[in-house]
Amino acid sequence: MKNQKKTSIRKSAITMFVVTIVVTIFSVLSSNEAIGRLHDVATETQDVVRNDIYKLNDIKTEYYGLLPQLLSYTTKAEAEKKATEELIHSKQEKVKACLEELKSGHSSEEETALYTELNGTIEEYLVSYNKALGFVINGNVNELLLIAKNELNVKGEAVEEKLSQVISYCNDKLDTIVGRGEVVFNIRFWINVVVGIIMVTVFIIIIGAIYICILKPLAEGQKLVNRVAESISNNCLELSDRIEINRNNEIGEVFVGFNLVLDNLGKVFARITENSNVLKETTDELDNVSNSAKGRIEDISATMQQLAAGMEEVASSVAVVTGNAVEVNNNAADIQTEVNGMKTLASEIRTKADSLSEMCETQREKSTTMMNSITGAVENAITESKKVEQINELTSDILSISQQTNLLALNASIEAARAGEAGKGFAVVADEIRVLADTSRETANNIQVISDMVNKSVSSLAESSNQLIEYIRTDVLKDYDSWVVAGKEYAEGAECIDNTMDQLSDKTKELQQIIGEISDSFNQISATVEESTAGITNVSENTQELVYDVQGIAGQAKKNLDVVADFEEVISSFKQD
Known part of the structure; x- marks a missing residue:
């Protein structure tokens, strides 16, 4: 072929x-x-x-x-x-x-x-x-x-x-x-x-x-x-059987390949038979080793569980101490906050006291200057107000002129009466002059009344101004001096409080630093304990899983024995040369 x-x-x-x-x-x-x-x-x-x-x-x-x-x-x-x-x-x-x-x-x-x-x-x-x-x-x-x-x-x-x-x-x-x-x-x-x-x-x-x-x-x-497959399913296949080929094409190549599969299958079954015996012996040894390792691993697991329980107690104690340190640190922080607040308040009081003292000093100087200015102005006004007395003299002159005018008008009326018809016009003028003189007299009298009232008011105003100036000089300026002294005393007290708060703040910061170092130490201890606990727990879990794995290995070894038995049973059904 x-x-x-x-x-x-x-x-x-x-x-x-x-x-x-x-x-x-x-x-x-x-x-x-x-x-x-x-x-x-x-x-x-x-x-x-x-x-x-x-x-x-x-x-x-x-x-x-x-x-x-x-x-x-x-x-x-x-x-x-x-x-x-x-x-x-x-x-x-x-x-x-x-x-x-x-x-x-x-x-x-x-x-x-x-x-x-x-x-x-x-x-x-x-x-x-x-x-x-x-x-x-x-x-x-x-x-x-x-x-x-x-x-x-x-x-x-x-x-x-x-x-x-x-x-x-x-x-x-x-x-x-x-x-x-x-x-x-x-x-x-x-x-x-x-x-x-x-x-x-x-x-x-x-x-x-x-x-x-x-x-x-x-x-x-x-x-x-199909014939070959049926013989395989009936466990009666002879590996020496071959398909006869009479085709020289792709189908013939397929049949040639099938015969090669049968040849290689015979070789494979021979190697499987040899290796199954080795696998059986190895499986028996593995079963014995897994039983021995199981007991030792169980002892290690129990010890690790005890260590884990002890480390959990230590971690609990460290957590309590750490919590107390944190609480003390928080209280110190609250004290520090209050101290900073008092220090700020003292600084504000000192600033306000200084400002009050300066303001009082400034106001006292302004008040003194204002008082001197007002005093001079009031004295000048009083001096000028005395010129109102000249109005009385003028009104006296007006009354004297009005009297003379009346006499003149009377004489003119008499002369007009003597003149008869020719003096009628002159008589009318004389009457007008007389009326004007009477009006001037009444106006002059009214001016004298008003002038008297003004004189009295000016005298009263001068007296009140003198009393006000004296009150400012004797009382107000002294109060400004007292306020200046009080402001300086408040500033000194606030400075003393500020210094005390600085010292208390420094002490509080030192306390916070010490507590922080203690808390960090406990945190490190807690972290170490947690890591140790986690490691022990992990080891314990891995040990337990190792027990399960060993048990699984033993189970797999038993399954391998079953597989070897199946291999022997299957191989026994094939006939080899």
Whole structure:
């Protein structure tokens, strides 16, 4: 079998698929290319014929529009006749252009001759038409009617007959081309049907080849593998059994690999048998060692538990002492806070006392200055107020003048009475002078009364001012002196309290420092005790877990013995050479 040439199933399958795909693609492309060329030619021909039909319809439309324009020319105004002429010429040019395109767009002799005849017929009609147009423009109505009945009518019928003939030819040609297109479609359809049948046939061949080359050998191999598996499940497999191979492909390689598995399996079972005996002896020794270690570990665990209990008691005591130290430290901190508060208060009292002393000194100086200033101003005012006495002298002079004026007015009245009628005016003036003198006397008396009241008020004000100045000098300034002395005494007392609070604060800080050091020491002791307790507890737990692990090892050793027994039972079911 080793000398046989190996056949690859994968290569065979790929080769069949590639051949099928190449044949299918080549057939489809070849048929589609030929049919496509036929379709393109048919489509192009259809477009040309349709274009000819459109142009013939345009010629027909323009032709039928010429005669109505000619007949309506005579009824139009002069301004519209020029536009009608231009329209007629435009239609003729369009007809000629369409005819030229029809003649130049065909190469066959039949079509060229047909369009040439159409062109000649239309040109003859246009010549007669232009002649009739000339008659219309020149006003020869009789000539127009004559040519319209004879020449135009005959040539027009010829044009219509030729147009109908050409259009019928084009329609017939278009129908023929459409029929050819249907034939091309039918050819394409049947080609695709044939290609589909070929593809189905090829796929059926491929499926048969796959069944013969792949599925059938696999079924045979599956039967052999099932037989081996059944013998294994019945504990009657002989390791010398092998699968016979008669395939030189991938399936044959699979069977070769299965035989190699059986060979290696025999070697493995031999080593398992050898090592199972060693494992049994090792397991027995491990069971004895684990039983001995279990007792020793239990003793270590009990000792560790006792140590852990003792360390927990020590930790509890240290925690109590640490708590007391913390409480003392907190109390010292509270004292320190109160001392700082008292120190601050003493500083504020001293500051306020100094400020009070300075303020009192300043106010005393201001009051002294103000008192001296007020005293001088009051004395000056009293001196100036004595000038009011001069009002009395002035009022006395006014009373004396008013008396003299009255006497003068009396004398004037007497003289006016003596004068009679001539002295009446002078008498009136004398009466007015007398009234004015009386008014002046009354005003002077009122001024004397007011002047007396002012004199009394000024005297009273001077006396009160002197008493106020004396009170400030004897009482207020002395009180300022007392306040200055008291402020200095308060400042000295506050300074003494401040010094005492400084000393107490220093002592409190020393106490806090000592208590803090004690607390740190106890914390370190507590941390050490906790670490020791945690370590002992961890050791105790690990020891307990070690006990469990040893017990687990013993259990696993027993399971190993059971596994060895199972191995021996399984191995005993295989027959080895």
